[in-house]
Amino acid sequence: MLTNVEHIGIAVKSLAASNDLFTKLLGGKPYKAEAVESEGVTTSFFKINQTKIELLEATRPDSPIAKFLEKKGEGIHHLAFEVSDIYAEIERLKTEGFTPLNETPRRGADNKLVCFLHPKETNGVLVELCQEVKE
Ligand SMILES: CC[C@H](C(=O)O)C(=O)SCCNC(=O)CCNC(=O)[C@H](O)C(C)(C)COP(=O)(O)OP(=O)(O)OC[C@H]1O[C@@H](n2cnc3c(N)ncnc32)[C@H](O)[C@@H]1OP(=O)(O)O
Numbered sequence: 001m002l003t004n005v006e007h008i009g010i011a012v013k014s015l016a017a018s019n020d021l022f023t024k025l026l027g028g029k030p031y032k033a034e035a036v037e038s039e040g041v042t043t044s045f046f047k048i049n050q051t052k053i054e055l056l057e058a059t060r061p062d063s064p065i066a067k068f069l070e071k072k073g074e075g076i077h078h079l080a081f082e083v084s085d086i087y088a089e090i091e092r093l094k095t096e097g098f099t100p101l102n103e104t105p106r107r108g109a110d111n112k113l114v115c116f117l118h119p120k121e122t123n124g125v126l127v128e129l130c131q132e133v134k135e
């Protein structure tokens, strides 16, 4: 099952500018910066107690973030939920009538396996499932 909100993904034009803004807003610097080539993004993560903010800047014009910024501008891009077994969760959601965008989980940022549900299936909210990768 989905156990908690793992992070809130926010699409931004400039990671540098938004890092400064969120450092002022949250009173602390990001704990990690990480590029995810497969998604055409570079990210930075802030932690507030158990919840994280993931800022995402596009590194390629065909990145989902570039398309989102073009269409909607900066703002909340997705909600990521933590799951303990992403494979089982994909199967469970399929039985509930959802169609995961990627049936095989892929490597995300911050040491996670991830999969996404289309916003059309989830009241307009892009949903990400994240499972911690145990090294
Ligand atoms: C994995 C690394 C990192 C991590 O946490 O580990 C990340 O989070 S990476 C995040 C970036 N990667 C993704 O978002 C992958 C999943 N997203 C997709 O596959 C696409 O973005 C998709 C399928 C959601 C939309 O792609 P499409 O090419 O169809 O874009 P359109 O602009 O044509 O959108 C179609 C339709 O959906 C609406 N839309 C698009 N994105 C969002 C969104 N983030 N939230 C809500 N709605 C969204 C868009 O407005 C269109 O609606 P319409 O009514 O037809 O105008």
Ligand SMILES: [Co+2]
Residues within 6 Å of the ligand: 007, 009, 054, 078, 080, 128
């Ligand atoms: Co994310």
